[in-house]
Amino acid sequence: MNAPTHLDSTPQLEDFPYRLTDNVRFADLDPNQHVNNAVYATYFETGRVTLMKDPKHGLVPEGLAWIMVRLDIHFRAELRWPGRIELGLGVAKLGRTSVTFDQVVFSEGKCVASARAATVLIDEATRKPTPLTPDIIEKLQPWLRRGVERR
Template sequence: MTARSRDAALPVLEDFPYRLSDNVRFADLDPNNHVNNAVYSSYFESGRVSLVKDKANGLMPPGLSWVLVRLDIHFRSELHWPGKIELGLGVVRLGRTSTHFDQVVFSEGICVASARSITVLVNEQSRKPTPLTEQIIGNLKRWALRGVELA
């Protein structure tokens, strides 16, 4: 039996509490006839923005906004057009001013890409990081990745 590193572990879509569907667009392709690596950033952005901008989730208090400060993508498999994709997102860590998300793109049951993204809450006027409020923390906890206990 061979031990697997954590990086080799394949994500499971059902572990991600926030999910949405999208389509692969013809414009997403590059000359190799597969989805261009830069497009995955847009897929991951769609997941994060859909979550935080939905007023029902209570993650956008007046005067505050979220800024992406890091995005690490693991490209796992080629993705082609036409096709449908499932996006998944789960909170894995809460910092003083930041939120760490694990995100995935699935197509036909296969994880084609995964990412860790870090966003920072900023004051819209000063553009400086601002601490997460208790309300935001409480609202983010319901989106914790399965198996992750958020402090």
């Protein structure tokens, strides 16, 4: 279940069904007065965690947890303060124990960064990967990125 687009193509915000807004903070800046590259990982984390940990979505069953195993970021343009950003997220792939997300940061209608993030579902007691449950798979369906087939 792979998205038909590549990370190098210019993403469109409407391809990402889960969205939220955030502010660029003065503390996000580096000495060059643009957002530091490390801060983008925090923006992407905000998008994933806001979706995954919201109890109304039911994506963290009792005794299970999600861990990050990979994050690939494509920096596309400078981002400066002050400003508002739009974060977009879509499920790109469902594996046996993993979920891969495509994510974007938009500012003033322009994609300034995109990422692919892989997370693995683990058993909290054993700390070992555990298969995605049918319930989790079903609850992730509304968040499939445009172009990704339902499973």
